[in-house]
Amino acid sequence: MDQLSCGEKALSLHRKINRTTEPYPSDRSLKDLFEHCAARHADAVAIIHRDRQVTYRSLNRLANAMAARLLAEGARPRDTIGVCIGRSPELIAALLAVLKCGAAYLPVDASWPDERLSAVLRHSGCRLLITDQAGLLARRFPDQQVVPTDIGETRSTGTHGNPPTRPGPDDLAYINFTSGSTGRPKGVPIRHRSVARLVFGARYARLDEHSVVLHAAPVSFDAATFEIWGPLLHGGTCVLYPSPFVRLSELRRVLAEHRVTTVFLTTALFNTVVDEAPDTLSPVRTILTGGEAHSVTHIAKALKHYGTDRLVSVYGPTECTTFATFYPVRELPPAGSALPIGLPIQNTRLYVVDNGRLCAPGEVGEVWLAGPGLSPGYLGQPESVRDRFLVCDIDGTRERLYRTGDRGHLLEDGNVVFQGRLDHQVKVNGFRIELGEISHHLDQDPTVKQSYVTVAETVAGGKILVAFVVPATTHCTPSAVRETLISRLPEYMVPSAVHVCRSLPLTETGKVDRAALLTLHHPSGASSP
Structure with missing residues (x-):
């Protein structure tokens, strides 16, 4: 597609919402930005973890010591270096150390199954891995071409200065892996410039030297990008959960004790807090929430409890560096309407497109994103890159665009309302999951003849993954199927419930009858999405 057609009303509204240009340090790397902060705010508290406080000076020294060790191990600019460390000051120092080497960090989790962890390390070309579990990982992967480096040997602050490496703003800063429909996880690389675009001039939250931001997301989850670099590139404080x-009681204590100003919660966790302990978030100035479609019932409760100008709904795919849109929640949407996902954040552009044309207000189309937040593509998957990333002319300007696969429509004021997916991707507890990846592994199970994976709603209004399988052998039981998936997939991708069926019911058009299957999961006829 070379050019999008544009009606006058559609073009006028898209021009209005895409006036998002704000100055930001687009010419500097995260290494430079952090080292500048460390020099300017040397005695300020950078990290709080339990009863430990780490200043910018100490964090920079520790990161320099780790970087010196990695360079001695053979780290080179533009390498990919794995990081497998529990949430701690050493984790943050390790991420910085990788960036100081001019390399990109690859967050991985030791709890992942061997098959997935090995595939991610191999697919990313990772040669070095900095970890607090070197012995364990070496035993798990004796033949893997990855050298584990133990952070225990680099804990001393040492006297190392900032390494002379000079990564550029277009070099890769990190790689996140997301679920893939073919059964193979997709590596999404993110540039230094993209992270700077996310956290400087932020429209969705105040980020400066007074910011105190909670880091509670897994570091392999893209929300961690905001939680870590939001405060640390401004001289603020990052509080490590x-x-x-x-746990809600602990969350409440941490937020109050450390006077956290900004927190991000997945939609599911936000709903739980609102239902069970809304006072937990009372001390927080800005509550960011997103990852799934919002429950208007919970938003109503939150507005009543917290008031206006504190709650912000955020939306964004990993491919656009964490957040792409924001919606300050000041009032409820009209009855029967969904909460908008809002307007583009700073230095981000959004288009709603249908059949090669920009959509006018009320017309449903696919959400396309543009701007410096976009990933350069997927690692080693050129077909996926061609399918999702494109360049075309919009209003006389050549734009590189990412097709999100999300459907939505513009309101008259330009806010975007999410309308579901074009494919089989879902969000559960904030994690992006391709149902096809789970089905792929079910189909590889010799005890399974057929399978179908979907999402069901819990009594409390949350979402869970549910699988239905037709057995090929008598060994096909719910527990056996789940054990097989546990050995191949991260825990968040393993269905909470597995139902064994004699056959998969079909609709009149020959498709699997999802509603009929869900009656097995909800025998009482409870509704599901």
């Missing part, structure tokens, strides 16, 4: 999993 002390436990692997969030």
Whole structure:
């Protein structure tokens, strides 16, 4: 597609919402930006973890010591270096150390199954891995061409200065892996410039040297990009959540004790807080939430409890560096309408497109994104790159665009309302999941003849993955199927429930009858999405 057709009303509204240009340090790397902060705010607290406080000076020294060790191990500019460390000051220092080497960091999780972890390391071309579990990983992957470096040998701050490496703004800063429909996870590389675009001149939250931001997301989840670099590139404070999993009582204590100003919660966790302990978030100035479509019922409760100008809905795919749109929630949408995902954030452009033309207000189309937040593509998947990334002329300007696969429409004021997916991708607990990837692994199970994976709604209004399988052998049981998936997929991609069926019911058009299957999961006839 070379050019989008544009009606006058559609073009006028798209021009209005895409006036998002703001100055930001587009010519500097994260290494330069952080080292500038470390010099300017040397004695300020950069990291809080449990009862430990780490200043910018100490964090920079620790990162320099780790970088020196990685360089001694053979790290080179533009390498990909794995990071497998529990949430701690050492984790943040390791991410910085990789960037100081001029390399890109690849966050991985030791809890991932061997098959997935090995595939991610191999697919990314990772040769070095900095970790707090070197011995364990070496035993798990004796034949893997990856050298584990133990952070225990680099804990001393040492006297190392900032490495002389000079990564550019268009070099890769990190790689996140997301679910892939073919059964193969997709590597999404992100540039230094893209992270700077996310956190400087932010429209969705105040980020400066007074910001205190909670980091609770897994570092392999793109929300961590905002949680870490939002404060640390401004001289603010990053508060590390002390436990692997969030508990409301502990969350409340951490937010109050450390006077956290900004927090991001996935939609599911936000709903739980609103239902069970809304006072948890009372001390927080800005509550960001997103990752799934919002429940208007929970938004109504939140507005009543927290008031206006504190709650902000955010939306964005990994391919656009964490956030692409924001919507300050000041009032409820009209009855029967969904909460908008809002307007583009700074230095981001959004288009709603249908059949090669820009959509006017009320017309449903696919959401396309543009701007410096876009990833350069997918690692080693040229077909996926061609399918999702394109260049075309819009209003006389050549734009590189990302097709999100999300459907939406513009309101008269330019805010965008999400209308579902064009494909089989879902969001569960904030994680982006391709149902086809789960189905792929089910189809590889010799005990399974047929399978179907979908999302069901819980009594509390949350979402869970549910699988339905037709057995090929008597060994096909719910527990056996789940054990097989646990050995191949991260925990968040393993269906919470597996139902064994004699056959998959079909509709009159020959498609799997999802509604009929869900009656097995909801025998009482409870509704599902």
